[in-house]
Amino acid sequence: MALAFKDDLDLLLALKQLKYFWNLPQSQLAILLEVMARQLEGPSQAAPFQEFLRVLTQTPNHAKNIKHLRDELPAEVKAEYLRNADYLETADAHAVYPTSIYRQCDGFTLATKDASTIEAVMSTTLTTTIKIARKVLEPSNHLLYNIYKPLGRCVAVVDDKVDAIYGKELDAYFAGHGIEFKKIVSSGNEADKDIRDVERILVSLKKAGQGRHEPLLVVGGGVIADIAGFAAALYSRNTPYVMLCTSIVSGIDAGPSPRVCCNGFDYKNLYGAYHPPVLTITDRGFWKSLHPGWLRHGVAEIIKMAVMKDLSLFELVEQWGPKCLETKFGTVGDSVNDQAFQDVCDLIVGKAMEGYVRSEYGNLWETHQCRPHAYGHTWCPGYELPSGMLHGQAVGTCMGFGAYLAMKSDFIPEIECQRILKVISDCELCLWHPIMEDGAAIWRSQVAMIEKRGGNLAAPIPRPLGESGYLNDLSEEMLLQRLQEYKSICLSYPRQGRGVEEHCTEVGLADPQSNKIAPPEDRFVVTPTDLMITTLTKTQDMAAVGEVVRMLDGVDGMVVKYSTQPSEALRNISVQTAKTNPNWAEMEKKGATSRLLEAEMISGQAEGQLLQLLVKFGRVKKVLDIGTFTGYSSLAMAEALPEDGRVVTLERQEEAAKMAAENWASSPHVGKIESRVGEAQALLQALASQGESFDLVFLDVDKPGYFALYQTLMETGLLRVGGLLAVDNT
Known part of the structure; x- marks a missing residue:
């Protein structure tokens, strides 16, 4: 049916909602009738409906559903309505009892006679609308009015920076239309994009009494689009939302995206869901207040769609990209009155949006990995956060590298590779960053991406320029070789391949790696940790260090006294280790050990409890324990x-390893432990050659060798991306 209305999408939108006639607020039905009259008969025929809507919205009943009018109907009409409602309960429950009017589902189930085997197929249909509009917050613009006036209120999550600039306009818009407005202001920094920030939004939605029939309004850039959209997906398992995009990243990429997410364990977008907005509004007018660096990094999302989907869009960016940046896409200076350039800006934004949506919405749940819009997003997720780069700057490095790989794979000729690199550079995006020197880290990122993509690399690269291809095989050796070749090419470009204002901190944003954990503002208790930090901060001599050691002795005793007591097997290790203390000197004399060992080297109860907490809280499955001694920590x-x-x-x-094995023998957990004896460096290299990686590494050996061991762990990938390194410093 939709194709019948492809030339009148406003009429199609109205018709889609009429299916839910009985559940629509009265004023929403009036709005739909006005739209249909205007689209079918013209403005003059719509005028009576506009007047009816004006009068209706002045009454308290305008927000009540149409079905509440049934009691006002003649008896025979009401009876017909009730019969129809009974029929719809089984024929199409969405029409009579919808959770929201934007989603419906279906299923088909088969079972054997004894129901021992059941097979089912399920499907979900989502509806969404995208509008590229201007002056959205002017009272005469009814895009937001048409949604929230019938509901009587609007709950909104608003980016803190957007609220500082446009908050009063937002307040005035809803107040002017008599719509209750509840605003939740949230940080839009990459540093504030983790699960705790999503949880804060969820709590606020609960306090606001958000319903699943009323779309949440999300106002902001890419980070807010991601975390508020994710919160909407989680809240009551599915709450619709409207996305008002205020940045270029949200306006053409994160805003309409069905992929909502947050970061976790230093990995980009680790948590997420598939939950597109029911309406996306992109208004270039908001871009005039963007920092040039924020705008610049958003252009990367346009370039990716141009390279992979639309040669004509690529040619537009080649010609107009620098001017778009200079004029903030026609929102400042004389460009505001240059209608021809305004049309160019609209065309660039519209084409980028269309290419993105055609790619994304046809593969809503990533059921396959032929995803052209993932160009530039294969290797950089592993180094974007550690580098502190803006997202678009990191994507620039990945797009450039992908173009080079496409050339080396004979997907594109050298001249097309050069054109792609030049466009990225001309838009002042990064082609190369020093963090890319860490080839091992980039290989780990590729391994993680293969896990995420269902066992395939499926790296999107152009084939040819303006069309999509995929690279699925790239060995570690070839990856490292191509990186070095690519680096030498980047050095010939302006700024030696570096971008302008590459990092979050350079454009006034917090470093995504910054530590957000802080004590509550009302904390007044002075803890032993406070005392140690204060003393160490003032340390000028060993006397002060001695004071800290005395504090630690007291804390250690308190921890042992009040912590959960260790298992019988662990207590036995402590006892056996203490008993053998006189024997270690003898073993050293006989050459059985290469150095003097002492019972005090045991990890012990307090440290053992901490290690157990790290394992449990980190949901660890693989541990590397460097320094067994008598086996307590293992x-x-x-x-x-x-x-x-x-x-x-x-x-x-x-000798120590032998004693440890004897100590573990009586434990039911002995089967989880694998002991290896030898020099640490050699054993680590052997593990690396076997492709091992660990969630937690505990380092407790000779302290002078720590740095070399740390380097080996990092360079070989034995500690996985997002893993935890615990070090005994005594």
């Missing part, structure tokens, strides 16, 4: 692991 962590967990523990002293 067994402590093994006890905290799930049944399929594993500890690999390394020990240089054969």
